[in-house]
Amino acid sequence: MSEFDLIRRYFTRQAPAGILGVGDDCALLPATPGAWAVSTDLLLENRHFFPDVPPDTLGHKALAVNLSDLAAMGAAPRGFVLGLALPSVQDPWLQSFSAGMHALSERYGCPLVGGDTTRSDAGITISVTIFGMVDARRALRRDAARPGDDIWVSGALGEADVALRLLLAQRGQGAADPVLGALTESHKAALLAATLSRLQQPEPRIGLGLVLAGTAHAAIDISDGLLQDLGHITKASRCGALLQAACLPLGGLLEWLPQDAAWQAALGGGDAYELCFTAPEASRGHILTLAQRAGVPVTRIGRITSDEGIRVVGADGVALQNLPGGFDHFGT
Numbered sequence: 001m002s003e004f005d006l007i008r009r010y011f012t013r014q015a016p017a018g019i020l021g022v023g024d025d026c027a028l029l030p031a032t033p034g035a036w037a038v039s040t041d042l043l044l045e046n047r048h049f050f051p052d053v054p055p056d057t058l059g060h061k062a063l064a065v066n067l068s069d070l071a072a073m074g075a076a077p078r079g080f081v082l083g084l085a086l087p088s089v090q091d092p093w094l095q096s097f098s099a100g101m102h103a104l105s106e107r108y109g110c111p112l113v114g115g116d117t118t119r120s121d122a123g124i125t126i127s128v129t130i131f132g133m134v135d136a137r138r139a140l141r142r143d144a145a146r147p148g149d150d151i152w153v154s155g156a157l158g159e160a161d162v163a164l165r166l167l168l169a170q171r172g173q174g175a176a177d178p179v180l181g182a183l184t185e186s187h188k189a190a191l192l193a194a195t196l197s198r199l200q201q202p203e204p205r206i207g208l209g210l211v212l213a214g215t216a217h218a219a220i221d222i223s224d225g226l227l228q229d230l231g232h233i234t235k236a237s238r239c240g241a242l243l244q245a246a247c248l249p250l251g252g253l254l255e256w257l258p259q260d261a262a263w264q265a266a267l268g269g270g271d272a273y274e275l276c277f278t279a280p281e282a283s284r285g286h287i288l289t290l291a292q293r294a295g296v297p298v299t300r301i302g303r304i305t306s307d308e309g310i311r312v313v314g315a316d317g318v319a320l321q322n323l324p325g326g327f328d329h330f331g332t
């Protein structure tokens, strides 16, 4: 199959009215009032995904992580481009990968409008660049948190991290994982079944981001761990944070793990793709109404402080020690 057959078969869809999509030298997206919100992410085989990951979930996730960046800005999706480097053409893989990607693309009205395709020497590399639109005055920027703001998160935290730890343990990596502790093999299998979709098919919080724009102050999506990502907000906003560990939404984790382990996964675990945002205390009721409208649960987990640094206290008000760091590609 030629490069062009591949593009036609798997990546060309009828573009929505008004858009010139795949097939010309550039895509044409109509400009409307507002600012373009643009974001890009690279996914490398073995670094960001296991070689045996189901390709449809990989296609989903490659787009989902970019939609999540738009959500964290309060932007509306308009379209995306796909850079793909493949060692060889595997039809079933491409069929499944593109189907997973197109399914999510259709749900959010965010068409694939172009890209580039090339052979790689080794391993698959996927690059997605996404385009959204936002009123720049209402965009949810990292530098907009104010002391006294409530800190909120959407959904639940820690489940994707637990799934990743279980997959690494299966591969003989992270054998003595402190979060998994002494789970039996059958408990591990059941916990993986309960958490895997949170790792492989995160749901981008687009609807929530759209309703929060103009009301919330700062927002970020949690890709590298709550503490690290909230740290980007506090640093950019020149403030700090006080978190109540007992308020963290943990999904079903406490059915399986001791509280300390679940807190560890929720505070340090990446791949959650939930929104962490700040909003004035006076907006509490309004935030709950907006979140209900978006159909996404939100939980208040702390507040922004004027002292810098992030502290986390337990139910007894005592600060937790040994807080987990987040993920850093160049970290040691």
Ligand code: ADP
Pocket: 007, 011, 012, 021, 022, 023, 024, 025, 026, 081, 082, 083, 084, 112, 113, 114, 115, 116, 117
């Ligand atoms: P050019 O040589 O002008 O860069 P290409 O031959 O690389 O164009 O690509 C032909 C068309 O196919 C272009 O419209 C490009 O955007 C699109 N395209 C290439 N690869 C992909 C892909 N992986 N997904 C979507 N569209 C793609």
Ligand code: MG
Pocket: 115, 116, 117
């Ligand atoms: Mg090209």
